[in-house]
Amino acid sequence: MPAAEYRKAKTGLAVVTLFLLFAGEAVRSAVGWIPFGILTVLVALTYVVIIVKQRARIRWRSTPLWLALFVALAVLSVSWAYSPADTALTLVPFILVTVGACGIVVTLPWTDIVRALGTTLRWILAASLLFELWVSVFVGHAIYPVYVDTTVGKIPAVYQWSRNLLFEGGPIQGIVGNRNQLGFIAVIALIIFCVQLADKTVWRSWGIIWVGIAGLTLLLTRSATDLLALLGVAIVLLFALWMRRVSPGKRKPVYAIALVLAIVGAALVTVARPALLGVLGKSEDLTGRLDIWASVTALAEQRPVAGWGWLSPWVPWLEPFNDLAVYHGVHYLQAHNMWLDIWLQLGVLGVIALALTMLSLMWRSWFIAIDRPRWDLIDTRPYTAHSLLPLLITTALVVQSFAESQLVIQSGWALVVVLSLTVKVPARIHRAPTHAS
Numbered sequence: 550m551p552a553a554e555y556r557k558a559k560t561g562l563a564v565v566t567l568f569l570l571f572a573g574e575a576v577r578s579a580v581g582w583i584p585f586g587i588l589t590v591l592v593a594l595t596y597v598v599i600i601v602k603q604r605a606r607i608r609w610r611s612t613p614l615w616l617a618l619f620v621a622l623a624v625l626s627v628s629w630a631y632s633p634a635d636t637a638l639t640l641v642p643f644i645l646v647t648v649g650a651c652g653i654v655v656t657l658p659w660t661d662i663v664r665a666l667g668t669t670l671r672w673i674l675a676a677s678l679l680f681e682l683w684v685s686v687f688v689g690h691a692i693y694p695v696y697v698d699t700t701v702g703k704i705p706a707v708y709q710w711s712r713n714l715l716f717e718g719g720p721i722q723g724i725v726g727n728r729n730q731l732g733f734i735a736v737i738a739l740i741i742f743c744v745q746l747a748d749k750t751v752w753r754s755w756g757i758i759w760v761g762i763a764g765l766t767l768l769l770t771r772s773a774t775d776l777l778a779l780l781g782v783a784i785v786l787l788f789a790l791w792m793r794r795v796s797p798g799k800r801k802p803v804y805a806i807a808l809v810l811a812i813v814g815a816a817l818v819t820v821a822r823p824a825l826l827g828v829l830g831k832s833e834d835l836t837g838r839l840d841i842w843a844s845v846t847a848l849a850e851q852r853p854v855a856g857w858g859w860l861s862p863w864v865p866w867l868e869p870f871n872d873l874a875v876y877h878g879v880h881y882l883q884a885h886n887m888w889l890d891i892w893l894q895l896g897v898l899g900v901i902a903l904a905l906t907m908l909s910l911m912w913r914s915w916f917i918a919i920d921r922p923r924w925d926l927i928d929t930r931p932y933t934a935h936s937l938l939p940l941l942i943t944t945a946l947v948v949q950s951f952a953e954s955q956l957v958i959q960s961g962w963a964l965v966v967v968l969s970l971t972v973k974v975p976a977r978i979h980r981a982p983t984h985a986s
């Protein structure tokens with residue numbers, strides 16, 4: 550196969566993989582779990598074959614230590630798990646996602662990864678808006694996934710694929726069937742589309758249109774969590790750009806200012822929490838999250854060191870997880886806080902391992918973002934926008950992690966793996982060429 554066609558094939562495989570990671574619920578809702586499972590396994594096996602064939606070219610020493618330890622801890626937890634069979638079951642998708650993310654990094658350079666991710670998110674956003682438009686114009690009522698039995702009586706609205714609320718201004722759920730997930734996809738899309746515009750790797754007119762589509766989608770989801778994630782990204786971006794304007798030897802005052810502002814901001818949020826929740830359309834109990842967090846904390850305290858074993862997401866038939874997070878009669882399968890979820894599953898050991906994984910990722914991403922591109926003695930190369938991507942996406946993931954558990958599931962975990970492997974070797978980003986396409 551010619552090199553150009555081989556590159557297109559690898560990029561196409563990455564787009565399919567990323568679509569399954571970010572919008573797997575769309576496939577499950579349309580055709581059911583079995584076809585989705587078969588497709589997922591086939592994609593993962595494809596990457597296994599590719600990784601094995603290219604093992605001689607892989608720099609194993611560049612594997613992030615804390616990431617590897619967290620994955621190992623999750624897998625080893627089957628040996629002390631409360632329910633080893635269920636832990637093994639939920640480890641399967643975790644491992645498949647990890648393999649897929651590693652395969653993307655092995656097969657594609659950084660620019661192609663960004664291009665594939667941008668293409669995937671465009672498809673998801675466009676399909677989501679068209680899907681909601683179709684439901685509102687031609688269906689005229691809420692619809693459910695194919696695997697939901699609608700003959701058993703009244704089904705909670707949370708299980709609806711689309712709520713038919715587009716003409717009411719939302720909240721819409723798109724093809725992923727979840728407004729918070731769709732909102733987060735829009736946040737990541739905004740980051741990528743704006744960076745592509747800044748680096749002129751897309752045509753300006755189309756880039757502006759897609760930024761508008763991503764922004765519109767985010768607003769229509771009415772997701773307070775994702776709006777806060779975007780706010781966090783904007784704040785970190787401003788400080789990163791400020792750092793770029795300050796010489797390395799004069800950056801300490803900027804760090805001091807950032808620390809003071811963080812302390813003041815935290816204090817203001819604590820004092821004005823009721824008013825802020827009202828502005829964001831949230832109740833005092835954070836839409837039931839406080840009760841869920843209390844239940845999860847009480848159960849985690851029973852096995853505080855190593856946890857109950859990996860269960861992401863929780864399996865709906867296993868006690869006491871099946872009734873652990875109940876809100877308005879709906880049984881949720883996550884803690885709506887990734888850190889509490891990991892404490893519950895892997896104990897303090899897991900929290901430390903994941904915290905160090907994210908801290909390492911943030912640390913490397915920060916210096917890649919604020920330092921000039923350098924892989925030799927030349928230290929005067931111009932800054933690029935795409936070197937900001939790991940930092941901004943990581944920021945969005947961290948902010949979201951305090952209200953959702955997506956960071957260790959599907960797209961969230963895939964992003965953590967891809968970014969961790971990429972920033973471990975900064976030259977992958979710094980030496981990435983830029984060109985309009």
